[in-house]
Amino acid sequence: MNKPISQMSRCELIAEMNELTAEYEKIKAAGLSLDMSRGKPCKEQLDLSDSMLSILKSGEDCLSASGEDTRNYGILSGIPEAKKLFADICGVNTENVFVGGNASLQLMYDAVARAELFGTSQGSTPWCKCEKVKFLCPAPGYDRHFAICEAFGIEMIPVEMREDGPDMDTVEKLVSSDESIKGIWCVPKYSNPTGAVYSDETVRRFAALTPAAKDFRVFWDNAYIIHDLYDESPKLLNIFDLTRGTENEDMVYMFTSTSKITHAGAGISAFISSAANIKEALSHITAQTISYDKLNQLRHCKFFGSADGVREHMKKHAAILRPRFEVVLDAFEKELGSREIATWTRPRGGYFISLDITTGSAKRVYELCLDAGVKLTGVGATFPYGKDPKNSNLRIAPSYPPIEELKKAAEVLCLCVKIAAIEAFSA
């Protein structure tokens, strides 16, 4: 069948449902165990960086560009070459870079924790002393951002996520009128999970926000800053080029990491912001640690040589990931393309495809898939408080499974989407 489900007769629906159900039972009997739930790099991707494992062999290899022994204590903000690597990738100066450990998530959580405990700058009120703290949460979005808000009891206000970024009319209106709104979570390039890239206009409107709260911060999680799937990739404006020297110079906290560049669990991360914000952060971090792991910073710097080295490396990831995305998108096109029961994004980078299906049926599809041995990301995970208001969004993570498994998983998913759609239509 290839026509829109809404245009099918009752007879046709029953016939197709019988067919789909038979197919589903067959698959269920096959006892699959497939996983499209997690945005994890696959083994082949991890292998790309294995020569980094033993790139430092002796104590002599462990000297930083400035001659310091990276095996020892010290250098709180990161070794100079690691700062430069991130600065070059992000288009900022080294004074704007703090180099962290293996998880940018930790830098984000800690940035919120510092704001809660101490305020965003000298003399500003700690958020934990504010009666109410709210964050805008473009949705669908990244579940771990929302988890940070939940951890701190920060009220989340969902904002519609569109193809060119969040609904900026709403963002501007809320941010400029409500002093309790202290932050917004953004994944400006290849947004998690839609893959959207913020348009130039969106970035300009972000840079020009007029927050009611003086301590309002844009959490600019540039996790996929160079994670293109295709040579021709959309460009993201550098927000710091727009805020530098303006009233909003201190408004943006950017984060990035090499988690999806080298080894997912053993990369290095960066917190990037105005020199004043970095200085303020360091005044607290100096009590928290001596420095993050500088040997791992040096491994990365030696492995890549330069920002161009990182960009070259990303092409190898793209070569592995592209066919994985395409096998899923092809299945969607083939199985769902003409049925008018689903829309999906066609990301040019990042780690996810966002699939929107018949309102009210995402949980049903999740369960059908699970029973057939295909694990999807939990429904609602991409929304604040885990609540997808339409119960219609599924986040598809094509990176991890072997391509043959992925193909099978995508077929099962399409089958379940169709079953749920007919169920919903017939109900």
Add this chain to the structure above:
Amino acid sequence: MNKPISQMSRCELIAEMNELTAEYEKIKAAGLSLDMSRGKPCKEQLDLSDSMLSILKSGEDCLSASGEDTRNYGILSGIPEAKKLFADICGVNTENVFVGGNASLQLMYDAVARAELFGTSQGSTPWCKCEKVKFLCPAPGYDRHFAICEAFGIEMIPVEMREDGPDMDTVEKLVSSDESIKGIWCVPKYSNPTGAVYSDETVRRFAALTPAAKDFRVFWDNAYIIHDLYDESPKLLNIFDLTRGTENEDMVYMFTSTSKITHAGAGISAFISSAANIKEALSHITAQTISYDKLNQLRHCKFFGSADGVREHMKKHAAILRPRFEVVLDAFEKELGSREIATWTRPRGGYFISLDITTGSAKRVYELCLDAGVKLTGVGATFPYGKDPKNSNLRIAPSYPPIEELKKAAEVLCLCVKIAAIEAFSA
């Protein structure tokens, strides 16, 4: 001169002062640049672990004991073999261990931060909501513990540090009577800076404390748990053996790390506590990170093989450190032994010697040394708020300088101690 300064005649004092001053000017002219300020391992110590750098060579090497790819995301609380390594060293079960990153300081800071933000357990009041939070601080102690208190605005109450641990009468009295006392900092073995080891009685009295505050926590920083200088070393009672199954089961937060075992800036750390406390910590850490660097955990496990492997390794450190301690202690004995102007500790392990000199003269000695090209730890660093009430304590760090430099530095220090003592006596 070899007699006590207090027994010298005015003539003798003038004669010796002239001699000392001439010697001092000669040294000053030599333009030394020596450093006894920092408890950093020396190059030879760092070299001991260099084979760990390239112990993981390929992806196949990166599988954990349970078969998981440590290069990828996941395993929040640490890989099983790293938990076991710390559990075996510390005499606890793996359920009592959370494995952290390269700095146990971060685990301590974060433990305080969690207590401030969320309280120590479900339903307990976050410390930031308490009108007053106080910590007992055995002094002299570790400056970075005190810095954490300062960072959070926690009031520090100094408690006298003795040869067998803190003055327990005072600790017991304060802890059981003041509900605002929420913690105490302890370095129970080879205490920083005195090198004291808590006696069995002290540990027993800690385990049997009856805190007024139900959320009182003992911060048991076991940084030097196996850092013996001599084969015959003092034993520290395992406090968890004493608290297990009692009302104080959740009272102790222990911390340790391999910072002074492998590479100071690139070790692994552990937070060790009751299963309930570990579970509570994980409920927050799950929002903060995906996991700490598991590749580095695996490197350590492969390098050591077992806790016995770590103990064997520590003997190599002892062989490097012992002569460094002894050259300083010998200089003290020779130059100050009969003068009755100084007392010092003779640690059997750890990283520091504590030198107590004529009341009121520590800052003078610090400055004399500095002018002569010998850098000491800042006076007062070992006391809460950086204030040594007697201005008499100097922390000596013998680990880092080459032994010849150390010998010279110790001589200069002794010279300055004598000058300051005669100045004080003559004043």
